[in-house]
Amino acid sequence: MTMLSKNSFQAVTTMFRQVSGIQLSDAKQALVAGRLQKLAQARGVRDVDAYVELLMREGDAQELVKVVDKLTTNETYFFREPQHFEHLKRMLAERRAGAAGGDFRVWSAASSSGEEAYSIAMVLGEHFGLRGWQVIGTDLSTAMVDTARRGLYPLERARLTPTPLLKRWCLKGHGDNTGKLMVAPELRQLVRFECANLTRTLPEIGQFDLVFLRNVLIYFDNPGKADIVKRVLTRLKPDGLLFTGHAESIANLGIPTVAVAPAVYRHA
Structure with missing residues (x-):
């Protein structure tokens, strides 16, 4: 694999930071080189540095989107950090069905390829049935949003999914889709995905x-x-409640929130 020069790495990471707000450390240089290599080959450019030079010279918006997509792609899986889903189940059990205030709405704000949003949807579907709720998933990557909308995943991604939920809300693939699952259409229709950059003005998606x-x-x-x-x-x-990753803390950010459970917060 062609190595990425320091100058090319800095050019790409500066562009990526301007678009996404994310600063990639020097430790990510090999990862960036590997992902750009695939894009370079697709453009018929063998050398990664030459691809970066082409990218910066042309400023092709579609090619820039491809770069951002490649650099923000992270594998995830259904029911990741299961403690949060147990908390959600307990909260719903205490909530009176059909309570006033309209539909129960959940935002998966960094939904990646959609597994988190569909995991939430399965829990809501078990509690509410197929009415009275909605899940919105957003992600910076257009490729991830497209994947989420399809709802088709390797079975391995469902390794933590409770069997009853898997049987009720997913379809097992056959033929060309052997080894995959598809989220059931009736569940997918209650989950909407769109692109959003959390470092910029948010789309109008409600409360x-x-x-x-x-x-x-x-x-x-x-x-x-x-x-x-x-x-x-x-x-x-x-x-409402805000869920963050268990490895993340917002306690030292000076924001008026109160922790109600591990990595679960509400407005102060």
């Missing part, structure tokens, strides 16, 4: 009872984290 903002803050410094959390909290209802 939410719950926001899952998990495993994205780790990519930002404290000012960047605070900026994102403040922006996201404007979409959380006064009595």
